[in-house]
Amino acid sequence: MSKVILGKTGIISDKNGFGALPMQRVSEEQAGVLLKKAYDNGITFFDTARAYSDSEKKIGLHLSDVRHNITITTKTAAKTADDFWKDLHTSLATLTTDYIDVYQFHTPPFCPKPGDESGLYDAMLEAKRQGKIRFIGITNHSIFVAEEAVLSGLYDTLQFPFSYLSTERERTLVRLCKDKNVGFIGMKALCGGLITNSAAAYAYLNQSDFDNVLPIWGIQRENELGEFLGYRQNPPTLTKDLLNVIEKDKAELAGNFCRGCGYCMPTCPAKIQINNCARMIQLIRRSPSAQWLTPDFQRVMQNIANCTECGICRTKCPYDIDTPTLLKENLEDYNAILSGKTVI
Numbered sequence: 383m384s385k386v387i388l389g390k391t392g393i394i395s396d397k398n399g400f401g402a403l404p405m406q407r408v409s410e411e412q413a414g415v416l417l418k419k420a421y422d423n424g425i426t427f428f429d430t431a432r433a434y435s436d437s438e439k440k441i442g443l444h445l446s447d448v449r450h451n452i453t454i455t456t457k458t459a460a461k462t463a464d465d466f467w468k469d470l471h472t473s474l475a476t477l478t479t480d481y482i483d484v485y486q487f488h489t490p491p492f493c494p495k496p497g498d499e500s501g502l503y504d505a506m507l508e509a510k511r512q513g514k515i516r517f518i519g520i521t522n523h524s525i526f527v528a529e530e531a532v533l534s535g536l537y538d539t540l541q542f543p544f545s546y547l548s549t550e551r552e553r554t555l556v557r558l559c560k561d562k563n564v565g566f567i568g569m570k571a572l573c574g575g576l577i578t579n580s581a582a583a584y585a586y587l588n589q590s591d592f593d594n595v596l597p598i599w600g601i602q603r604e605n606e607l608g609e610f611l612g613y614r615q616n617p618p619t620l621t622k623d624l625l626n627v628i629e630k631d632k633a634e635l636a637g638n639f640c641r642g643c644g645y646c647m648p649t650c651p652a653k654i655q656i657n658n659c660a661r662m663i664q665l666i667r668r669s670p671s672a673q674w675l676t677p678d679f680q681r682v683m684q685n686i687a688n689c690t691e692c693g694i695c696r697t698k699c700p701y702d703i704d705t706p707t708l709l710k711e712n713l714e715d716y717n718a719i720l721s722g723k724t725v726i
């Protein structure tokens with residue numbers, strides 16, 4: 383089973399981190415089953431965020447008795463130092479702990495630095511001085527902010543999307559982290575659900591080139607947890623079959639495709655569900671299609687017609703996607719599927 387050293391933090395983890403975002407979608411009881419089963423089977427790295435509703439609370443509830451055996455990373459999306467302290471104190475209370483191992487800025491649109499106007503980085507330093515956090519991290523979807531953070535020397539860890547669909551520039555970012563001894567926490571290794579072969583995803587990240595990458599798997603169900611626990615014991619390797627899966631996915635998802643991150647959504651004046659609608663055809667083709675063709679989802683899709691082409695979403699997309707065009711294309715293809723002109 384593979385281990386990862388998380389850069390200059392020196393934290394050693396099994397190459398299976400637990401991404402606890404989905405804990406907000408399950409009951410307290412089910413969260414307990416999943417978190418305890420993960421811990422009992424050797425997973426010791428748990429990543430959450432203040433923004434994931436009660437995910438922190440569930441970790442505190444079910445893992446506080448083993449707190450000193452695990453690594454907890456959480457995040458603040460605070461924009462001011464005052465809010466930073468409010469978030470930190472809330473996280474410590476809900477996680478029922480007196481320290482956070484890695485406290486991360488949650489996808490800020492810029493790279494916080496000491497002495498800047500926001501006061502955020504100075505607050506981080508003070509929190510570290512007080513022993514409330516051990517290490518300073520940043521998460522991002524923008525390659526520009528990520529590169530700046532790594533090169534700044536100010537961060538112990540970077541959390542960034544990484545999968546076999548990543549670009550060469552993103553692979554270079556992973557190597558840069560290794561050179562600079564910045565821990566790399568890989569999110570979205572299944573690319574928000576577009577990668578459906580978890581063995582291929584795992585085998586790709588388990589290559590020696592990416593031995594500094596600690597993937598966190600967003601786990602919501604016991605069968606998903608079982609898959610990754612199985613890979614701990616018997617790690618899949620890049621067989622010819624899995625390489626074929628990867629090549630096929632790369633061909634199908636080449637170019638600009640929506641990763642479903644949702645960063646463009648809150649400001650859409652037409653309230654379009656962009657994170658699903660802009661990749662609807664891929665979701666239909668790559669997962670059980672019926673769930674996307676319900677009357678409810680048909681209404682969600684038809685709302686694309688209300689797009690005013692204001693372009694706000696385009697400016698928010700970290701992948702430079704021409705979102706309004708992609709939405710229109712998806713609506714046309716969706717309607718063709720509904721009318722039977724296109725067969726899935």
Ligand code: SF4
Pocket residue numbers: 649650651652653654656688689690691692693694695696705706709
């Ligand atoms: S261009 Fe359309 S989808 Fe994008 S923010 Fe404006 S109304 Fe919403």
Ligand code: SF4
Pocket residue numbers: 639640641642643644645646647656657660695698699700701703705
């Ligand atoms: S269009 Fe861009 S910002 Fe919006 S959900 Fe897709 S990838 Fe994310």
